[in-house]
Amino acid sequence: MTEWTNRQKEIINAALEIISTMGIQNLTIKTLSKWINVTDGAIYRHFKSKEEILTSIAEFFKASSTELLNRIVSSREPGINKIKAFFLGRCRQFSENRGLVLVMFSEDIFKGNEAYQKKIYETIHSHKKLLIEAIVQGQKEGILEEIEPEHMFMAVMGALRLLVTRWRGADFGFDLLKEGEKLWKSLEKLISI
Amino acid sequence: MTEWTNRQKEIINAALEIISTMGIQNLTIKTLSKWINVTDGAIYRHFKSKEEILTSIAEFFKASSTELLNRIVSSREPGINKIKAFFLGRCRQFSENRGLVLVMFSEDIFKGNEAYQKKIYETIHSHKKLLIEAIVQGQKEGILEEIEPEHMFMAVMGALRLLVTRWRGADFGFDLLKEGEKLWKSLEKLISI
DNA sequence: GTCTATATGCCGATAGAC
DNA sequence: GTCTATCGGCATATAGAC
Numbered sequence: 001m002t003e004w005t006n007r008q009k010e011i012i013n014a015a016l017e018i019i020s021t022m023g024i025q026n027l028t029i030k031t032l033s034k035w036i037n038v039t040d041g042a043i044y045r046h047f048k049s050k051e052e053i054l055t056s057i058a059e060f061f062k063a064s065s066t067e068l069l070n071r072i073v074s075s076r077e078p079g080i081n082k083i084k085a086f087f088l089g090r091c092r093q094f095s096e097n098r099g100l101v102l103v104m105f106s107e108d109i110f111k112g113n114e115a116y117q118k119k120i121y122e123t124i125h126s127h128k129k130l131l132i133e134a135i136v137q138g139q140k141e142g143i144l145e146e147i148e149p150e151h152m153f154m155a156v157m158g159a160l161r162l163l164v165t166r167w168r169g170a171d172f173g174f175d176l177l178k179e180g181e182k183l184w185k186s187l188e189k190l191i192s193i
Numbered sequence: 194m195t196e197w198t199n200r201q202k203e204i205i206n207a208a209l210e211i212i213s214t215m216g217i218q219n220l221t222i223k224t225l226s227k228w229i230n231v232t233d234g235a236i237y238r239h240f241k242s243k244e245e246i247l248t249s250i251a252e253f254f255k256a257s258s259t260e261l262l263n264r265i266v267s268s269r270e271p272g273i274n275k276i277k278a279f280f281l282g283r284c285r286q287f288s289e290n291r292g293l294v295l296v297m298f299s300e301d302i303f304k305g306n307e308a309y310q311k312k313i314y315e316t317i318h319s320h321k322k323l324l325i326e327a328i329v330q331g332q333k334e335g336i337l338e339e340i341e342p343e344h345m346f347m348a349v350m351g352a353l354r355l356l357v358t359r360w361r362g363a364d365f366g367f368d369l370l371k372e373g374e375k376l377w378k379s380l381e382k383l384i385s386i
Numbered sequence: 387g388t389c390t391a392t393a394t395g396c397c398g399a400t401a402g403a404c
Numbered sequence: 405g406t407c408t409a410t411c412g413g414c415a416t417a418t419a420g421a422c
Contacts, residue, residue: 007387029416041418042388050416151352151379158351159344186344190383200405222398234400235406243398 004056007046010036012056016099024102051113058119061103065123068093073130079138080192084184086131087160091180094164098172101164128153144191156187197249200239203229205249209292217295244306251312254296258316261286266323272331273385277377279324280353284373287357291365294357321346337384349380 004012014035018027029050033040047053072085094101103120135152138144144152163183167176197205207228211220222243226233240246265278287294296313328345331337337345356376360369 028414030414038387039389040416041390044417045387048417145383147379147382148375151376152383154352154355154376155348155380155383158353158355159347160351161354162347162351182341183344183347186340187348189340190338190345190348221396223396231405232407233398234408237399238405241399 005046008056011043011046011053012060015053015057016060016097016103019102020098024106051115054113054116055119057099057103058116058123061100062119062123064097064100065090065093065127069127069130073134078141078143079134079136080141080143080188082134083131083138083156084188086127086134087156087184087187088177088180090160091164091177094167095176101168105161105164128157131157143193145193152191156191159183159187198239201249204236204239204246205253206292208246208250209290209296212295213291217299244308247306247309248312250292250296251309251316254293255312255316257290257293258283258286258320262320262323266327271334271336272327272329273334273336273381275327276324276331276349277381279320279327280349280377280380281370281373283353284357284370287360288369291361294361298354298357321350324350336386338386345384349384352376352380 011032014032015027018031018035022031029040029043032053033043047056068089069086072082072089075082075085077085104124132149132153135144135149139146139149160180160183163179164176167174167179204225207225208220211224211228215224222233222236225246226236240249261282262279265275265282268275268278270278297317325342325346328337328342332339332342353373353376356372357369360367360372
């Protein structure tokens with residue numbers, strides 16, 4: 001399933017809003033149907049199960065972030081610029097759709113939904129692969145420190161994750177992109193030679 | 194509550210085991226009572242609610258990690274050694290009790306249990322404060338890069354978190370302490386001048 | 387497509403016998 | 405302290421009228 005009806009899109013967006021404002025725990029068929037002003041039974045006209053809704057969210061996430069990544073990878077920029085573009089692109093993406101934060105940073109939440117987990121895992125993994133290629137490229141260009149590329153990946157993405165976690169903890173109360181830019185400047189100092 | 198009966202300790206440990214093997218979703222009074230071979234009603238002789246069990250887990254976490262941290266802080270080591278000791282100490286701690294991983298890295302999971310969240314939040318926050326003091330100390334000693342201490346904290350602890358997440362994803366199938374040591378060597382290169 | 391009504395199951399928690 | 409039995413609540417999902 002890669003094409004959705006308008007109602008389906010409405011449901012997916014509502015689910016993302018509920019997740020980001022009230023937490024995944026409160027995403028039930030009931031809260032979802034109330035959100036878009038229909039009764040709970042009506043939801044099942046559009047999705048055959050709650051699991052299918054979650055899987056659709058995973059597909060939405062994949063579609064919207066793969067686009068960002070492909071744009072970056074196909075550019076002929078130095079490795080470090082690619083990493084920066086990804087780092088800040090993610091900040092922008094999260095700012096625009098807060099629901100995606102939870103989708104991406106929730107290893108436990110969706111336990112039990114294998115289709116969902118598999119898709120998220122694949123997506124994150126392919127991103128990781130491409131970023132590590134950019135790191136290797138940067139090392140070859142003599143700009144990045146010569147450490148295990150995977151370790152550099154962990155430092156950069158781990159820092160981003162903590163920033164986003166703090167942002168959520170602060171109820172999205174600061175400008176993620178602005179703070180992301182500051183953080184990136186610090187990280188750049190660390191990873192550059 | 195800071196002292197527990199044997200049965201209570203048994204229940205707390207069982208809960209941690211269930212969380213680490215089957216996920217927090219499957220921690221119910223029923224799975225818990227089955228795990229230690231009593232009926233569900235019997236649990237309520239030892240804890241008055243499920244919430245109280247979770248809060249006890251938070252207290253257990255606090256007790257076991259504060260001890261580590263105090264030992265480190267009171268030492269007269271250079272700042273960077275303190276950070277290293279904390280980093281590897283955490284790896285060791287998680288290796289010894291896998292349940293603690295989920296306790297620490299689960300912003301969402303325990304939503305709804307305010308007592309739990311508050312305690313975990315306080316604990317993590319006090320650790321962060323002490324670590325940042327160690328970073329500032331290291332910068333004064335001229336050993337660590339002169340960037341925003343908070344950003345260095347995020348890079349180091351974020352990387353640790355991703356390592357631990359990978360460890361869990363691999364079903365604890367590699368030696369966390371060993372991989373942690375490798376990761377630390379890389380991080381040391383990044384943050385040192 | 388949406389409504390109301392309902393089936394089914396699991397959850398946390400309690401009562402009372404032993 | 406543990407047992408069995410049970411309550412009330414809420415979850416997903418279905419059936420049938422409109």
